[in-house]
Amino acid sequence: MEAAQTERDAAFRSYVVPELDVMFRVAMSLTRNKADAEDLVQDALVRAYRAIDRFDGRYPRAWLLTILRNAQINRTRRRRPELLHDPDTEMERLSSTKSGDEFDPEAVVIDPVFDASVRQALDALPKKFRRPVELVDLGGLSYQEAADDMGVPVGTVMSRLHRARKRMRDHLEQTGFGTREID
Template identity: 60%
Template structure:
């Protein structure tokens, strides 16, 4: 989906010259797909993700003439992060339950009939357990899994986007993967710790 999928961007910005348009096309438009994936990770709602990307594109268009041309993805992700922070400031933060309480409520379903590894990997039960494990993660852990493992961002890019040190991203990702493995092991879809 390109910038043309975001009606109104051109209407809400001041008229600019061909230099601004050229820089926008060169640095911003190639990153729209990444912005959409990351926005979806941050917001979890398609409409909110599209709004966030549109706001990011608008801000990028307004400031592209001041951009030095180095690292456009990092520049855009920084704009997106700041835009999302500003959007949250306008809304009352939602209180979250204790994420560890969700782990205590895990159902220990008995392992089903013995299946080949291929059947387990492609099976619906595997997907359902992974989806449930991902949904049960605290938001900050779920975000790093989606940014790094799903969207393919580097640790540094994810850290920049989230406004945390790279080591924090690595730590959160380690904890998230450990919890997902535990859910898979509890469902009989992965070996228990220490068993290969």
């Protein structure tokens, strides 16, 4: 029994722990909220720990993303619709740096308003264009990993991703960001 426990813990440390950042990034793409993303990752970690003795060790990232997605589906089912993402509230949250929801200091120095505008441009994309951006740029996945997650060919991911970024760039310019001055 103890040997099995040790084996489980070792597998968890080997396959799961190195993927914590990627799990959080993809959770952010699913929840759009840091607190919810953290809860979702913890939920997925528990599920992964319970299931790891049945995991064959191949493609741990793909396995974890499936767990994460299933955990999110279950969480969404339990929630009320009014708790779903509100773009206006999100914009307000992203534009502020209130304590208790700190941003990475480096990101704040770079330009939080620009980042909030980028979020707005991302939210304005149709879902089929937004998803590859979320998976590749926000989640840090490769084209192949994004294609596997979306169930589409790699070429489709590339095409949608590249078009999406061009749309986002156009959106940033058209919404007046191009004329805004900062200190």
